[in-house]
Amino acid sequence: MADTYITMQTQNLIGYQYLPDTGTKFTGFNPATGTDIPGDFYPASLQEVDDAMNLAAKAFTEYRQVYPHKKAVFLRSIADEINALGDELIERTMAETGLAAARLQGERVRTTNQMYMFAALVEEGSWVEAVIDTAIPDRKPLPRVDIRKMMVPLGPAVVFGASNFPFAYSVAGGDTAAALAAGCPVVVKAHAAHPGASAMVAGAVKKAAEKTGMPEGVFSVLYDSGFSVGEVLVKHPKTKIVTFTGSFNGGVALLKMAGERKEPIPVFAEMGSINPVILLPGALKNRPEELAKTYSDSITLGVGQFCTNPGLLLAIRGEGLEQFKNALAAGVSNTASGTMLTPGICANYGRLTKERFANPHVAVLGHSEKADPTKSNQALPAVIEVSAADFLADPKFMEEVFGPFSILVVSEDIGQLEEVIGSLHGQLTTTIMAEKEELAGYKSITDKLATLAGRVILNGPPTGVEVGNAIVHGGPFPATTDARFTSVGTSSIKRFVRPVCWQNWEEELLPDELKIANPRNIWRLFNNEWTR
């Protein structure tokens, strides 16, 4: 088995150097079989964390000035090298995560597409938000001086790999792609749930950086089976940004660590949410089975291990509700168990669903019994019902149950539904399922949705996130620690930059983006007019 992974070097990687192993080894783990996977990993030492951050800071002095087209070549090369890992990467990652081949193949496409997307973005160049106000020497009472501004990179970023996206939100995922595109070196803390996948992708990024002549230290990957490497990374003085996708507790812990720094830095923690879905009466009446199918599919997709999983369905008692409930219950009950990412996640799912089932106010609508006896760490999909009154009385129901689980909350009337909506915390998404004709009658609800979330959806499941220019994957706390930014799509590059202006500066010393002649041919706000 070990021979299969000939392309994988498991050591901590600082710049272009693999480090000697020290400390207590750990291995990958196959959640479906419950067994270890060959390949030994070792936590980075404190000295190695320090070395990685110092090298990243050193690399920044050069990398921040690398010309956009050269950065684009680097990003595309990363995608090419990831593709070159071929089936071996998919196989190793399947073993480590329990995720299916098709899902991982799709996720790899998303991951390489993210690299291509950011390559195109930096090549085109308008993302730097260039603004130019030329001098007006004869302005009264005071002359106007020439000022020109644009975005520049913040500095080294620490990226925490996410357990549930071993490619798209891990070593060379969206955070890494956006940071590198912005001009920020990246130090990845690999997620211990898929160290092998991390090592293989790390090798691909290293190759790409070397081939395209990037400064050493633009990329490093450190491993840890616990939390100390992450803590030292977040507190390191050279760290200028932290990105994280994971649990509420994890995100809040990172925020707290960052709060102990002398210098405050942005911490982008995407902590998931319960993604409420409002089922309006007309839609429930006209197409209860269709809604049920959409949502039993969405709840159980990928064993429910998405941060956009619809954990809360809000309905008003009325026509179609019983049909919806029956069909939803059937859909969920007929879905077989699935392997969860880690024993910890599975144990948590078991504990939380059990707690919910035991609640005297809860009716279990559907609970799959289709366990796969040949596999470990299986989650059985479930959907429960509570009344709006009981939901409002118990804040527990507002907490995310990560996995194929959802709560149907039944209100007696529109007023109670509005009360439920008014009680909700910040979310990544809010969704409304409605007939077009009825929407206008629920303006008080549709207006409220955007105040709760970063993405507002009509007639579709929240699962499935389009990676593009218009997407917002983010939202008010506790969905994230900073609602002002998205962690998906081209705009996610904004997390890694700050503006600088040059006043009365020499034309030839300015970045090309700010030269009057506009050699980069980018869109700019030039004397208050958008031009190119």
Added chain:
Amino acid sequence: MADTYITMQTQNLIGYQYLPDTGTKFTGFNPATGTDIPGDFYPASLQEVDDAMNLAAKAFTEYRQVYPHKKAVFLRSIADEINALGDELIERTMAETGLAAARLQGERVRTTNQMYMFAALVEEGSWVEAVIDTAIPDRKPLPRVDIRKMMVPLGPAVVFGASNFPFAYSVAGGDTAAALAAGCPVVVKAHAAHPGASAMVAGAVKKAAEKTGMPEGVFSVLYDSGFSVGEVLVKHPKTKIVTFTGSFNGGVALLKMAGERKEPIPVFAEMGSINPVILLPGALKNRPEELAKTYSDSITLGVGQFCTNPGLLLAIRGEGLEQFKNALAAGVSNTASGTMLTPGICANYGRLTKERFANPHVAVLGHSEKADPTKSNQALPAVIEVSAADFLADPKFMEEVFGPFSILVVSEDIGQLEEVIGSLHGQLTTTIMAEKEELAGYKSITDKLATLAGRVILNGPPTGVEVGNAIVHGGPFPATTDARFTSVGTSSIKRFVRPVCWQNWEEELLPDELKIANPRNIWRLFNNEWTR
């Protein structure tokens, strides 16, 4: 005297209601005469703080949806009402701050211009960063769904008035203007150094809000002679943004308070800096007297009470340095004392300059003896010299001395100058004074400047901040707590917003900014092309 201020109501203002006075009264204070000014003020009670924030949150549900043109009318009305306060406002503010009439008249123009600027910005509308990706139903492997995003306001903002800009960074200053333009209600914590000016401007904003039909609670002003009102405001759950301009200790204290909140919120504290100025050898050689004049003027302007005051002059020993020193010393020594804003600021200036003078490594280059015996709270301008080696050895020299004071640091060679520059913390501005021909020879220095500051200046003093589209007033910590935003200029509106996207939404239910027909005629990224 009290009769003069007939337009001033001194009570705490929540929405459209002036509150009964409670607690321990305090008054305005004339720093030049050392005497109290008629007019009694009372700190807001905890209940009143709570009421103000709750009313702001309530107003937000309406104000966030006020149409841009109506917001513009409101902002312009504020400017008009401030102008209508006439000389009375200038006289009261002169008494409270010791600032000269001309300075305050200029600052009032800046303040009303900021309102007009934001009115024009929201009317034009492109600032919302609208992005539209239309559906591609036949895209393979998955269809693309219609997604459209734009910026929306975050919620109620708490604005701390600054002592050194009683108009432009106080009750209706840049922070308030930007927040209101974004769609965020504002609760101002008035600065205790100018309660009368605050009350007069508060009355103007109240009138404007009433006249233009704004929801009550869009604006409130609370007073306090201490810190407890500020603390409760920062920790209040309805507060979604905090802005502050003031001392390092004040900003860090607010950040710490905000860190104790359950929900993290953005805290924009602009804490000033020492604004290093690099004097290159060619410029020193060719025009030492001109440089000295520019900088003695800049150091002493407004009694040095600007966050962009040049507190650090960096030179290499060589031709012209002695002439520069002599002329600088003469310029500073010949500048008469000036009244500082508060006894606390003046005492601090006295203590810190005395500490610097007593340092055995310091040579006092120039120290004005032109004290005005008829006035209290006088600051005497001063400039001192230390060697680069001594500067590098003592971090005290890096700390801001708020007032008409600067340190000339003399390096022995370019290497030592680079070492000094390398030791600097984050700044609002960095400046280089140079002959155009010599600049290319100092690329290692010019490249470094943008990593240290938000604004990089060639051949001009850092004092004087252009309020426009291209300005960046901000910079890496400790200059501010968040280098990603500017607190001056049109872009400062970005501090008060977050993105939201609508997926598969109904055309007629979308904000006008996102309708395909573009009824607002704004610039948008539409299917990856900038169009209007």
